[in-house]
Amino acid sequence: MPDGSSSHQWAKPLRIGGLELPNRLVLAPMSSVSTLSARLIAQTAGAGLVVTETLSACALVRGSERRHLQRSTVPSEDRLAVQLFGAKLETLTEACWLLSDQGVQWIDLNLGCPVxxxxxxxxxxxxxxxxxxxxRIVEAMRRSFHGVLSVKMRSGWDARSRNAPEVAQIAANAGAQLITIHGRTRAQQYRGRADRQLIRRVVEAVPELPVLANGDVTEATDVLAITAETGAAGVMIGRGAIGNPWIFEGALSLAAGKPIRPPTVADRMVTLERHAELIASVARDDRERVRELRRYASAYSKGLPGGRHFRVHAMKAEDAETLVTLTRNFLADARPEAA
Ligand SMILES: Cc1cc2nc3c(=O)[nH]c(=O)nc-3n(C[C@H](O)[C@H](O)[C@H](O)COP(=O)(O)O)c2cc1C
Structure with missing residues (x-):
């Protein structure tokens, strides 16, 4: 019986394809959230792998998504999986060729989006x-892509069809090298708790593959709990990492037997400034810049005294410089109480 908890498997390196990940803690693909800045910051905080926002295979083939991908990745970005969505085997295959030509080393197929x-x-x-x-799709993608191929799925379509263990076996037989399972059905969207028993069944269905457990990991200690309950080799973290990249660092501290160090206000400030720089380096215009920055200014103020009032005020800022200054001032004032 797999047991991820006793040996802190998730903190160990993972050799997969020609790549070596330093650990099995992964930043989830999240549309409009897992952008370049969030991915680089998550990696600095300890994530072993990061996944892009989902890209349309169709748009990639047409060319529009290709430009987006080029603009929103940097050559130094490694340990990166590009997530693809699509339904047609031919389009997905062609997208694999294109991504391969662009030097992409890892493709993840989206089998989970409920939109x-x-x-x-x-x-x-x-x-x-x-x-x-x-x-059929995974087999065709496997033939046209020589990097690492993984799939990310939900537990099933609805309560009557929780077929993730079967789908995992099919994907594994077709050539997928890693499976992520979000323990909710499509019908549940984001409601209810992720089903850890179902995640365990997926782990047991594909003992030859690393499985990442996903769903409701909001604190570093949840990594211990979910791996203990499911036997998963690693953990994918989504919403719990928004505004809290330190969750990766915290989980790695736990594995090393060290206490978790909560982020200080100074940590939040440095990280926000880094977001601002990275966003500025890829945003097409100030509107795009301010839109993305608002998300992080809001996230890093959570839990701090006066945070709610700050967010109402700051969200009205119309340019990135003003927003950064407001956030900097807010964090500086919050320092004596929260650091
Ligand atoms: C804003 C947002 C965007 C998301 N976008 C994607 C996506 O593009 N592809 C995908 O496979 N899952 C996507 N998800 C699902 C997450 O990857 C993850 O499976 C889900 O949030 C459960 O994990 P969590 O409880 O750690 O957040 C998204 C989730 C959120 C909250």
Missing amino acids: PKFLRKGAGSALMRTPLEIG
Whole structure:
């Protein structure tokens, strides 16, 4: 029986394909959130792998998403998986060739997105309804891409069809090298608790592959709990890392038997400044810059005294410079109480 907890497997390196990850803690793909700045900051905080926002295979083939990808990655960014969504085998295969040409080393196939826009096209979690089609797609992607290939799925379409263990086996037989399982069905969206028993069943269904458990890891100690309950080799963290990249550092401290060091206000300040620089380096204009920065200014003020008032005020800032200055001043004032 796999048991990830006793040996802190998730803190150990993972050799996969030609790559070596320093650990198995992964920043989840999150649209509009797992941008370049968030990915680089998560890696600095200890994430062993980061995943991009999901990219449309169709748009990649047409060319538009290709420009977006080029603009939103930097050559030094390694330990990066690019997530693809799509429903058509031919389009996904062509997208794999294109990404391969661009030097991408890891592709993750999206089998989990519950958004109607994806489902109407038969992509995301809609594919969970046709497991054999998943097998054909993964096999074709495997033939056209020589890097690491993984899939990320939900537990199933709805409560009556929680077929993730079966889908995991099919994907593994077709050539997937790693499976992430978010323990909710498409019907649940983000409601209820992620089902850890189901995650364990997926771990047991594909003993030859590393499985990442995903869902509701909001604190570093949750990494211990979810691996103990599921036997997963690693953990993917989504919402728990928004505004809290230190969750990765905290989990690694736990594995090393060290106390978790909560972020100081100074940590938040340095990190926010880094976000601002990275966002400025890729944003097309000030509107885009301020839009992305608002998200982090808001996230880093959470839990600090006066945070709510700050957010109302700061969200009105119309340019990035003003927003950075307001946040800097807020954090400087919050320092004596919260550091
Ligand atoms: C804002 C947001 C955007 C997301 N975008 C994606 C996505 O593009 N691809 C994907 O596979 N999952 C996406 N997800 C799902 C997450 O990757 C993850 O599976 C889910 O949030 C559960 O993990 P958590 O409880 O750690 O957040 C998204 C989630 C959120 C909150």
